Amino acid sequence: MTSIENQASTVGAAKPRIALEQLRTTVRNSAVFILLAVLIVGFTIAEPAFINLANQMSILQAVSVVAILGAGVTVTLAVGGFDLSIGAVAASSVMAASYAMIVLGLDVFTTVPLVLAFGALVGLFNAFLIVRLRVPDLLATLAVMFLLTGLQLIPTAGRSISAGLILPDGTTATGAYDPAFLRIGRSTLLGVVPTPVVIMILIAIALYILTEHTRIGRLLFATGGNEVATRLAGASVPRLKTLAYVLSGTLASLGGIIIAARVGRGDISSGGSLLMDAVAASLIGFAVLGLRRPNVFGTIVGAVFVGILLNGLTMLNAPYYTQDFVKGAVLVGALALTYGLGRNTR
Amino acid sequence: MPLLKIDRLSRSFGPTRALAGASLELNAGEIVALMGANGAGKSTLVNILSGTLDADSGVIALAGRPYAPESPAEAADAGVVTVHQSTDRVGAPGLSVADALLLNGYADGSAPFFLNRRSIRKKAQDILTQAGFDLPLDLDFADLPAADRQLVAIARAVARKASVLILDEPTASISGPESERLYAILKRLRGEGLAILYISHRIADLEALADRVVVLRGGQVVGTFNRPVDFDTAVETMIGRSLRSARPDARLPVGAPIFEMRDISLIPGAKPFDLDLHAGEVVAISGVLGAGKSRLLSAIFGNAALAGGTMRLDGRPYAPASVRAAIDAGVFMAAEDRHRSSLMPADWPGSSLAATISLPHLAKWFSSGLLLGGREQAEAERAIHRLGIRASGPNAAMASLSGGNQQKVILGRWDVEPSRLLLLDEPFQGVDVGARHDIITAIRANTERATLIATSDPEEALEVADRILLIDHHTLGSARPAPSPSFEAAH
Structure with missing residues (x-):
């Protein structure tokens, strides 16, 4: 009944309303880019060093791990799930990589596949809990997050891993970080673009194509949109969900590898705010282009947006402890934009 | 005087006339079956009676007084209770059957604020005694079969001193023996003076229960059949043409089956x-x-x-x-x-x-x-x-x-x-x-x-x-x- 009444009133005031709606849509679709431009111009005027290529690259380098993790979360959001374990996967991957090289004495070519396999395995375990045991996504990945946060402390009895680590049995570890491994985090392409940024761009392009322009991507979104319809169309929903969680686990461990290669040691406290930042990036992504759904492009833009804002504010001497507040404010704003302004356009 | 008198009730949705002047009477101690194909106006009529829809025109009188409920609660207060086809909203998983029986009391504040298991059980048992059947009071509502959920709804109706009970396709999702049990309960309630409006396509139901069959088509009552009901004619009235006229181009199966x-x-x-x-x-x-x-x-x-x-x-x-x-x-x-x-x-x-x-x-x-x-x-x-x-x-x-x-x-x-x-x-x-x-x-x-x-x-x-x-x-x-x-x- 109400819908009929609404339709009737829409017809009555058609013309001004259509113009208004078009304006709303345009504002909604480009709001993030407009804000981004305003920020860049504003920060450049206030602090000309902001626009330096070196500073731009440092912003991208700072957001690269968050963007990669965010892309993983985006894929799990597409299947209607949510991976809360990514932060813990990244943190324990830092520990795993350090442990592999310092304690086990492995080189880069064994360490990297090993750590990626660890991430994939966690994804597989998440999928097992969610698909087989039918634990709700949020609860399953939350539980795995706790599990990993604790697990990473056990091999070293709670110590951070650096060269010369004294093991729980009293012996001293003899290995060291492979210099080739450190290059993953510290080298640059052509002396300009940091390797993590290159990796981020490659991952972004690959996942963008996968989610938006392939058969698998269509089915991933179909699973999140309507599971019953996807099953009745002959697709295997368990397999698609498993794929999503394995992807997100693997990407999270890639993020961990990049952190380990930049820091050069296995800190037990690394990756503290990674989960929240990655989730925020993918949720801000909903507002990009006014799509109101998880999308990889939006997630990358969301991560960069937050990176630029934090970098600019830091240059303007905003205290570090305001950072979380700023991130939260951006997220609230983006969600209000996505849902509040989008409500009347249908 | 009939207990419920519906007079030329109409209701349109945009250009569609769901009800076009339907008139119907229902007496105390009577089971009236309402038949109609999809879109005949059954749901609209039920929704108006149960207070979820307003009529565009027409009058309803309940026991001689005008009746136009604004909400299901108001309808129930006036004594008209509807048992809907999907009974999962009668209770909620995590609540016991006893809780589900007392839910009205919880909601309108007539139940005490502090509850204990014994008082709940006793009150729930009172309701069941009144309705005249038994249910497993301590079972989780989620584990209760569909047929029993229906009985919870019926018991609640009896407890609220309903005078008119509306049942929407009650046997649609229950088994044969469960239907028999429902028939017996409904007949007893009829004997106690309840007026029952029973919506169903199922001839078996109607044969077992209906004192009268009212057929709705195109939003109007197109036929009323008293006992003994000629169901072939009733069905033909319902669909508006002879059952014998199938498609003129009907193909007969030929060759080996696919x-x-x-x-x-x-x-x-x-x-x-x-x-x-x-x-x-x-x-x-x-x-x-x-x-x-x-x-x-x-x-x-x-x-x-x-x-x-x-x-x-x-x-x-x-x-x-x-x-x-x-x-x-x-x-x-x-x-x-x-x-x-x-x-x-x-x-x-x-x-x-x-x-x-x-x-x-x-x-x-x-x-x-x-x-x-x-x-x-x-x-x-x-x-x-x-x-x-x-x-x-x-x-x-x-x-x-x-x-x-x-x-x-x-x-x-x-x-x-x-x-x-x-x-x-x-x-x-x-x-x-x-x-x-x-x-x-x-x-x-x-x-x-x-x-x-x-x-x-x-x-x-x-x-x-x-x-x-x-x-x-x-x-x-x-x-x-x-x-x-x-x-x-x-x-």
Whole structure:
């Protein structure tokens, strides 16, 4: 009944309303880019060093791990799930990589596949809990997050891993970080673009194509949109969900590898705010282009947006402890934009 | 003086007149059965009586006083309680059956603020004693069978001192013995002076219970039948034409069957049945909700397991382990309730017309995995043209299409690729008459495959099918050709 009444009133005031709606849509679709431009111009005027290529690259380098993790979360959001374990996967991957090289004495070519396999395995375990045991996504990945946060402390009895680590049995570890491994985090392409940024761009392009322009991507979104319809169309929903969680686990461990290669040691406290930042990036992504759904492009833009804002504010001497507040404010704003302004356009 | 007197009640939804001056009387101590095909106005009438809809015009009098409830609570206070078909909202998982019985008391504040198990049990038992039957009070509501949930609703109605009880298809999803128990309870309540309005298609129900049968068609009461009720005439009145007039172009099954079912049990204990389908044949299966129509179709489509029996497709054994296996074998199904079973939410990837059609065929059409080339668009254009879909183009959002056109797209999805057997579950749900005609034409145009349609509306079955089979309690009635479709109770 109400819908009929609404339709009737829409017809009555058609013309001004259509113009208004078009304006709303345009504002909604480009709001993030407009804000981004305003920020860049504003920060450049206030602090000309902001626009330096070196500073731009440092912003991208700072957001690269968050963007990669965010892309993983985006894929799990597409299947209607949510991976809360990514932060813990990244943190324990830092520990795993350090442990592999310092304690086990492995080189880069064994360490990297090993750590990626660890991430994939966690994804597989998440999928097992969610698909087989039918634990709700949020609860399953939350539980795995706790599990990993604790697990990473056990091999070293709670110590951070650096060269010369004294093991729980009293012996001293003899290995060291492979210099080739450190290059993953510290080298640059052509002396300009940091390797993590290159990796981020490659991952972004690959996942963008996968989610938006392939058969698998269509089915991933179909699973999140309507599971019953996807099953009745002959697709295997368990397999698609498993794929999503394995992807997100693997990407999270890639993020961990990049952190380990930049820091050069296995800190037990690394990756503290990674989960929240990655989730925020993918949720801000909903507002990009006014799509109101998880999308990889939006997630990358969301991560960069937050990176630029934090970098600019830091240059303007905003205290570090305001950072979380700023991130939260951006997220609230983006969600209000996505849902509040989008409500009347249908 | 009748207890409930409905006088020339009308209600329109936009241009559709759901009720067009329906008049009805209901006396205390009487069970009146209300019959009507889909869209006859039954639900509208029930919704007005139960306070969820307003009438445009007409008067209702309850015990001589004007009655126009603004809400279900107000209706219940006046003594009119409705037991809806879906009974899962009577309680909630995590609450006990006793809690569910006392829910009204909790909500209106008449129950004490502090509760203890013993007082709850006692009050709940009082309610059951009043209603005259027993239920497991300590069971979690989630574990209570559908038939018992109904009794919870009935007991609550009795406890609220209802004078009029409205039951909407109460036996649709319950078994034979459970129906018998319900009949006995309702007869006793009738004896205690309750007026009962009973909505059902099921002849068995009506034979067992109804003092009078009132037939609704096109929003008006078109016939009233007193006991002994001539049900053939009642059904003919309901659908507005003779049962004998099937499709003039009905095809008789010829040649070897495409699809054979032997000794099929849908659920353990159901009477086994056989079914043969031939090329070019359109067979409709009709029966009330919960009779097993959807289960039969799902089992053929590999989405549910058979309790027993064998299937053969084109002479070869056919036992699909998954939906994918069924599709690969050439067995397609458009499931009931397109929004739940086929469509993506608005603005979500895959919510366009073209993507809706392509979803099951992506692997076949895009073997590289990349969605390149115009195959999706071209197939959508073809379907739009062939089925006369009214849409702005292949990229139109499904949400922007009318119900009839949405249903055409769903049919188009399963029509773009050749199939051996097409299963359609309630293909005319929320479809207007014009679109229904187009859909029927499209279904019947293909003579390569066999088509099996499940519908709860006998009129739709007559309109589309060469043969109509009746299903009841998960068993298919005897297969008869269309000239004499049977609406007798299949027991």
